[in-house]
Amino acid sequence: MNRSVYRPIYFIGFAMVFCLGLHSTSFAQTANVFLAGKVIDEKLKTALEGATIHIKGTTHEVISDKKGEFKFITGQRVPVVYIVSYVGYTTREIPVDNYNHVEIRLTESDAKLNDDVVLVGYATQNRKSVVGAITKIKAQETKHIPVASFDAQLQGKAAGVQINTFSGTPGESVKVQVRGTASINASNDPLYVIDGVFVNNNSLATIDLGSKKTSPLADINPADIESIEVLKDASAIAIYGSRGANGVVLVTTKRGEYNSPKTKYTLDVSNGWQKADAGRLWKLTTGPEHATIVNEQWINSGIDRPSLNQTYANRPFRPVSEVINGVPGRGNPEDQQTYDRLSRVFRTAKIKNYDFDVLGGSEKIRYNVGVGYTNQEGILKPARFERSSAKFNFDAKLSRKITFSSSNGVYRSFRQQVRGGAGQQAGHLLAALHHPTYLPIFNADGTPARGSIYENIDNLTNTEITNISTKSLRYIGNQSVEFDIAPGLKFKTSVGMDYNNYHEREFFADQTIIGGAPNPPGYRNDVLTTYTVFQNEQLLSFTKAINKVHNITALLGNSIQEVNVNIVAAKGQGFPNNSFQQISAASVRTSSQSQSKSTLASFFGRLNYNYDNKYFLEASLRADGSSKFGANNRWGYFPAAGFAWRAKQESFLENVKQISELKFRTSVGLAGNQNGINDYASRGLWAGNGQYPDDLVNGQKPGIAPFQLENPNLKWEKTTTYNAGLDLGLFKNRITINLDAYYKYTTDALLYLPVPGSTGYSSSLANAGEVSNKGIELGINSTNIKTSSFEWTTSFNIASNVNRAEKLISPITFEAREYRRTQVGAPLGSFWLYKQLYVDPKTGDAVFDDVDKDGKLTQADRQLLGNLIPKFFGGLTNTLSYKGFDLNILFTYQYGNDVYNFNKYILEGGGTRDASRSILASQLSRWQKPGDITNTPRVTSVGNNYNIEQNSRYLEDGSFVRLKAVTLNYTLPAKLIAKAGLNKVSVYLLGTNLWIATKYTGADPESSGSAGQNLDGLDTATPPQPIGVQAGARISF
């Protein structure tokens, strides 16, 4: 017996005998009969050739012909059940109880929102039996939205997932938060798992991008993705242990189909254009207006503080002939010219996109090959994102018991980059927007002119002169072998890898500020970062049904993971001329290298039990050991339990026809977070970067200095999540409602405690805070109208999250200017500002809220006056289908969040910034004479009118409703294309960001100058998300 079992062939033989035996008892074998029918597309009513029709419980299957017709000659007798499958369509089971010709309608699987199978951690489950809060998104719905990375495309599609695009430059990072902000200093990004590989989603950018970051997820071609699952509650995330607390995003790429009757080729081509919404771009003062305000400020300041010696006579904009102290005047205000730089840096950007996909399979193998190419220009010159990708997924049944699966994606991304955001010397938008309008773009001799701190705009947009670019090569792959050990018992082992080769390059020619005199001529910087994730995983799963009512599924696994980062940088200055750009040609060369590594070892298990598909119990546990943590706390344990009740299965609801589904879910559990902290965060460290010479003769010698305090007790951040949910289906699921309420409490929050500077350190990483998040998520899907030719569906989601810092040793502020602060009782990172109450109509002075009533404006008067967290947010999708036409309209919205309009703070400075910054047109509404009612105070450099950096006047409401995407798709009639030998042809038009309603006065309420954690929410010189139009065609054959 032993011998026969581990020899597969015997085992299969045994199974077959067993099966046949079973059948022979069920059906008496008699004379053959005919069973016939036709398979058509549900919507287009066109015949589907090549569909597989299988009679359930037998090995008998046939394939439909050109007209969609099929016929069985069989010994079976009705009733039988057909299993009908077709590539790209949802497989259906059709009971047949007579011998009539049947018409079987299949719907395209990508047109359906709630698929029946849901990916949970390390396994799939039927949606009916899911206990956790999981949102599934079909990538087909969003993949054409031109934002490069798939995460950005999901805005408004998943309840409780807040997604904000920080800038209009393609390929830059996106903020994604699942159920609020749990962490103060460790990352709040969810965990991304692509085909089982834990992929890197931290930007590898090291060069100055004006505080922006690149998105590593933009490497992945959205067209390769089949579906995306967002795991939100404890029961779903705890299996991911120390990395699950911020939610988990599972990405599944397309795979082939076994027994595919014919290979399916799909070509998708689109072209489009994008441009900034001109009506929303910043309006600047003209040259004469700028000069008037500066003069006015000059004279007012002189009145306020006579020792400044600023009078009308020595005002800066006076006739050129008036030379004072050897300095001629700049000319009267009315003599100033106005120069427009914004039109030189913005452009109509082109987008091209090509995807080709091959999908097929035989009895033993299935495969999917996808190649894609995207070339997307940014509206801010010279930004461009280009991606070439190749995807190869392959599965092979090596035997009845062994299946080999391989997923491979190779990506090459090229980014022509801009410094959008901060960064004075080479800030692409700063140099255009913040450059005073009265200063000419060219010198009298025709050479490019610079401002006092900005590069000439034409020097920045010309890649011959300023060239910042990155090439990223990436491979994400997973190879696995699955063994069917015994019925219901499976073992799977896999090896996964995410290899990033990220090559950055900066070049500044000798006429630029950075590369020009008095620096040595030319500047070149080259950084190569390799980031490698290697993982190995073993899974043992077991499924058994006892007496048909006790269903048990168990999972046991372990994994090890290693992350290696190596950064090599070389820099050269002093080139013979601009033609030489190799660092080896430079006269001054410097280089650096750094390396780090972290490891993670894990064991995990999950047990699911359900009684009669009515009561569901789920319990899981994960143990994680991480090298990042202190020797005293290396291992963490993360348990979770969940329960669900499908009330619809109960007898008392059986006859309530209106209710087609009713399920209650609840769960509790613990998950951790260790993302975004240094690999050696727990150690006391000295760094070797303190070189200094021993004398004047012998140059630098190595030096060392302490840089990190030890914390051997450092451990995971832990989040306990409680979730209660409800799934309701009404009127045969015409309306489905998913409602979830949750409470998340984070303890041991990893945070950089502000330590006294007298320690010699500015901060020390510790587990020292507690944070809570509670919220509600509601998703409603409704089929409003459904006739044979017309269908209107609506999908709506809304979520609200309340965030609160519960416990801290002391308040924590971020960034040197401390715009944002986290303190107990308030949402994390609230804006901490001086509150400007009004402008005194008599004096024109700004009056601030003197909280402590001491008559002075001191730090004690700063207040928490708003935050980035919306009161609610979500999306609304309407889909209208009529015959071959589909119209899809997506709105996204956010309400109740604030944005600090940093551009306004800088550019509404009352003329105090003189020639160093431009002035917004809104400054013209300044107070000028007693009785003026305005919010913009009298212009002066003395007093508090323009000397308060953290002024509430610049904090604005960032709520918005955005028409994110409108897609009109037309599928050509099948008759028409069949002649051309094509399977399906559709053409589409896509409009993006066509309309926005917001009170925000900046260009885009989602813009953020910095992509850094706790530094976002300040809008600085960032290109807005553009309006776009794309036209495309999708051809299958």
Added chain:
Amino acid sequence: MKKILITPIILFALSLVSCKKYLEVQPFDSVSDENTIFDKSSAESAVRGAYRSLASNNYGSAFQTTILLSGGDVKSLNNAQTDLNTINYDLRSDIAFLSTFWLNGYNTINRTNHIIEKVPLITDANLTAALRDQLLGEAYFIRALSYFDLGRLFGNVQIFLAPTKQVADKFGVKQSSQSQVYDQVIADLNKAESLLPATIVRNRARKLTATALRARVYLYQKKYAEAEADANTVLANPNYKLVKPFALAAGTPESVLELSYSVDAVNPGYALWNTSNRALEPKAVIHNLLNDPTVGGGRKILSVANAAGQFIGGIFPTNTAANYVIRTAELYLVRAEARAQKSTPDLTGAVSDLNEVRVRSGLTAIASVSNKEDVLLLIENERRVEFALEPVRWFDLVRTGRAATVLNATNPAKYIFPIPASEILADPSLVQNPGY
């Protein structure tokens, strides 16, 4: 069946066994706290690390900008809001550069405290007694200089003489007054002077470097006889003399202490004056003084008008140019002031020192002056042009009580900066300076 099951069992077992080792990952580019200063080479490296902090942190661009703007002769081209606070002598405790000064100062001090605690314990035979003394002396000197700057910036600061091992070490320590801080500085300098060798190394502290700094500190303490004596000691050494014509090049006999930079640790002051992207500009008033042949003389190189009529500050010609901390000229002017101020003023000696500095820049010598106040004013004005682009004048005018008259900074409470708000937040036992 057994065979198939065996694979996962082995893998499970293997991973369990190797886990402990697998999770023990050593850093590649830094070392743990325990094995830092333990032999000759590590001790030398740690001392270099302290100099680097002095050169790149303490005297960073924010320090230079703030003190130069406060001194009234230099203007900011960035026109940042905080620049307005600075020039109006209206600082608030939450202005970012204040915590930068604080942090940088204590960062350097912590580096020196590690050296002072650990170097005496080293048992390495290669570390000679002379070298051990020198390294310790340099640490004492750097600590003295850091405390001196913290004292003159913030007045009332905490004194720590031991390295930080845990954060709790530093909580709740009372602030010392400015005069107590200066006393500590003198104590460290005395120690440094006794430990340091009498060699001449201009970019590191040596015996006479400590003496020279002490002369300056005595002047701040108004201990004029002591200041004169120390200045005498240094100026008596032929290795320190004024270089004619006026120039601020590295390694000249003018240099008593200069800080060195390199391409990968650039002089932070360079970016402030760099002609293509300046942040600072000499005001017309100082430009005109420097370019007046009877006032500035050879010092006119410090401010040059370009074709566009802009004034270009000429202190750091390249981004690796040395940054002077103590110059021979300062010692002459320290002695001049000490001689004029001491209990029995030596006005002739004072004027003679003043003339050394004047003549070096190609000016005519001043004839004898009989009035002490006039001599002091002459010294003040000489210092103004001599150190036009060095962060000196603000401290001078505060020290001599002339800030109100000269700068119209009428509120004496503002002569020291506010304790950074973030520091009070981190250690609530800190007391804010009065008036903030």
